Amino acid sequence: MKLEEIFLREIILWRCMRALGCVLLFQHFVSMGVCTIYRTVVAEGVINPLTILANLSTSWVMPSKLLSLTIPAICLILLARVHINNYAVSAWIPMYQWQSWRRFFTFKVQLGFSMIIGACVLLASFYTSLALPTFPQVFVRCSAEDVLCGPRKMSVICVGMFTGISYSMKYFLNNGNIITPAPAHPRKLQLIKSSLSMQKVKEACNTYGVSSFSLTCTVFLCIFASVVMCLSGGGSFPDVMHILELQLVMVVILSTLLLVTTLSVFSNILNIFLSEPIEIPLTVDEDSTSGTEEDSWRLCHTLSSSGLLQLLAFWDLKTLASADPRSLHRHTQIFTISQPGGHPRNWLGIMNPSLNLVRKFTDRLRRHNCPEELPQEPPKLVEATDVNKNEVTKPPPVPLKERLTKIVMSLKRYPIFSYFLSELPDATNRSIFAEALPVIWAVEALGDLVAASFTEDKFGIVQRNIPDILMAFVHLQKMVDSVGRVSVTRRASTSDNCQSDQQLRKALKLSLRTSIYIVTTTFGPTVLEMPVSGECRSKLQSYLEFKEA
Template sequence: MNSNLVRQRFTYKDLLLRKLSYAVVSSIFSQLVILSFYVFLTNIDVFHPLKWIFSSLGMLTSFSTLLFLIPFLTIIFGQSLICAKDYVIKSSYCSTRFQKFIATFSIHNLILSLLHITVGAALTWLFLSVPGGKYRSLIEDCNEKVYCLNEGAFFLVLSGFWTGFYFFVKIYIAEKNLSFPVIHQRKFLQLKSHLINLIKDSIIQSFWPSLYFVILYYIQGKSLTESFRAIFGLLEFEQKPSVFIYIDLWFFSALYYFNMNLMRFYFNLFLTEPVQFPLVRNQNENLTLQESITNYDWPIVQNLACLDLHLLAQWSNLRRQVFFTLSNPGGHPHNWNSLVENTLRLIKEYTDLLNKTIDVPEKKINTPIVQAPLIQSPDRFRNLRNMALYDQDYNFIEVSKPPLAKFSFSATVITKISEKFTNILEFVKLILGIKFLFGELPQANVRKCLANGHLIIWASQGIADIVSASLTEDKFGVVQKDLPAIITSLVSLKQSLEKLNKVPALTRKMVGYDDFNYQMKGAVTAAVKRSLFNICRTFEAYMQDIPLSKDIAQYLQVHIICKA
């Protein structure tokens, strides 16, 4: 498995640029392959195979084809570069609907939307023009000096604009996450295993935008056609498009979806490819595994570092030995100290974010304490009745009551006015939509935590596997000194994850089994529990010697079945 990993000796930007360049080049090359396959398929001639092959090759290598290909591939190249930013740059967190609205209509998304729309029309125009046919051009010669509009070609090119817009709004904005495979295979095997699913999904996904376009064109198509003819001075073409043009519409929509899904697949294929990070810094290397674990500026690098930690902890005995060695001279475990410090920092920050978003502070109810006016007697005669009270004016006792009653009345009135004002303000916010736009979305922070669940899955299992291997491989015992901190951090994280079961939006009754947040919650909880169980099973005979707090030891006994 290690033979499939890629050894990198670059900076973070060099690493990402290499991966992204592979994805962009593969996407452009795939466009050429698809176009070549389409040309060979449309010019098929079984009875004259040589003529079929040479005519197709001549069509692909002609000067007119190059004129069509150059602008199309340029647009694809620009689109790929801009789309790449969404996969490698740290995305901004939107906790309110207003922030989501601003992020949706950002300059970056506006440029991407224009590129998607342009690619949709350019793709249809390219595949109509290169092989030829009755829809090869928007304009047809009616007479010597008069030109007509080919309504069928206009219909299909216009559908390309709509398909690009629909894909961007419906799919691209909503889905930008990378999916790391459970078992990493060679790239050709991954492409081979996903190709059929990509084709099938593209055909299914393109059905609805095709249907919507037919409905929209039926409502506004005539006015659009007349306006286009009036602008360019064209006449109506006598030959009307046949019913089979709807099949062509669905085909080109599916072709666009397939190209876009294939481009996203390439990004996922190359960016999620495992990387072996250096474990020791030297002059030629500016990135190490230990520092990359907490690299929040480049999330994809952080994911790859945690994945590398998980893989080396399981499969690489030689790389594990680096953490068990001491520096020479000095005899200090710098490699291990750096790893455990950054890993525990990642786990602690994740735990703190969970606690901050899940725990709701209880409202303290302040009950007013009414103290009656008491006249104390001297301590010497505490049990005797003070007869001197009857010798004084009786109004002395009554005079002390009005200020208290007045104070209590004023406080009550102020409290009621404050509550009334708060209710009116909340009502105004509700009416004007202020709370709807600027109020924090429910469980938004929890979803943000679960989106980064892969980091905790790999980091917790990786550090636990290294700790378990240290019992037989760590000759100097550099790991054992950090066992209490590691176990305590994992237990704290496990306790915070258990609170997610109380979140209504993450219960099985509210969501389905295929919900991403529900699945990630179960995966992270299972990974942390497995990590604790792995450590407890390995050090079961020595758990009494590990200085753990009473609460941690009791938790391990009850929940992990560990004799701590």
């Protein structure tokens, strides 16, 4: 079994189940409690505290109320399935304007849109039925006597639909699906409490457009539905103004706020559980028969994986390299050699994937910003000859790709096509720096391990690789400094992405400078005697003289 499958089945799914349990507890105690208080105080007009407490305890204990949690459980499972299938570890930055529309109309995104909207509609209907039992559920058929059943049901559907659309747009098109481990992971309960703060709820309301988008569209669409019903003979004309009655407006606002709070709490709690750091062993027990050597659960193999598993592996490596007292035993295993044989397998299993990741990132930056430094391949001379080996003056055919490129370049001269076909400012650089988080942790881990080897490496297994590590750091710093300032676009669809990659770019420069300073101050002038290039030696000299700010 591959590492990604093991990670998905044994870690991701279990963490998702625990997150769903926490959100269901929130639904049971908070959402049902708020709806019970509203029904008792506003709908029934009872302000007696004893009656309110009795109704609260009854709503939390009654079997019928517990069975009603089936609806939010189904909705949360739908939301969790969308999040598990669509989460990302780096920001998605479109190269062209039309790529956002192309992504929006893909089958996977449309399926996620429909599942989120359906879950939001069911949740909004669940909250309104809890607050006012006279409000019917969406899937319950209206009776012939209840003329206002249609407008009320339409209002609930509109609230859920527009809130779901706002949440889906944020999730799929504005990088709301990014999962990032916390920089300093405190107790999980503290993170969950922070996600329940009123500031988070206010931010969620502003993010999902509750104050301006959902309520406005709900009122206008419900008035339109009431007018249609009146014209078709389903009710009288004064029924149009029932959408503006105070009770209906208050229930709509309450269900919308509860829906937005649930979405915010669900996304935050799921992010907390999925991004929880994992501890990956450096070695495998001899009696372990979990799989082949390439698929064994070891740090050297997870560092070479991809996605969230690779990100958590580099976070574990960063924690391991920082000599955390909780991982002191694993930290000492890095500088050991195998017995028998005397091979530094633990160090090489850490150093090779980390250094390869740094070099690949440097090559990506060099390929885009300094193509003249790349080795040029000589053009292939294709001689057109006939059967008798005589030269033919017929030119070679133009490839189809070049023809399409010429057509696109000619269309760019027109403003309407140029808006969709022109590349967004610094889109390639921003997409590269958006994936710099594991590179930052790899640089910090290598710098800390090289500095720790000065006193802990008894066999000299790290010293032989210090020149390669320093040269990789210097080359990456040169490429990062050579890239111009990232353009800040005023388009709302790319502002969040630009902030994300700018922060990662600054963090990468800071981590490179800090790691090189740690190594040079630890080893002193000895680094100038290492077999490095002249450019790297001059850079290290400036670090020794503390000229790099």
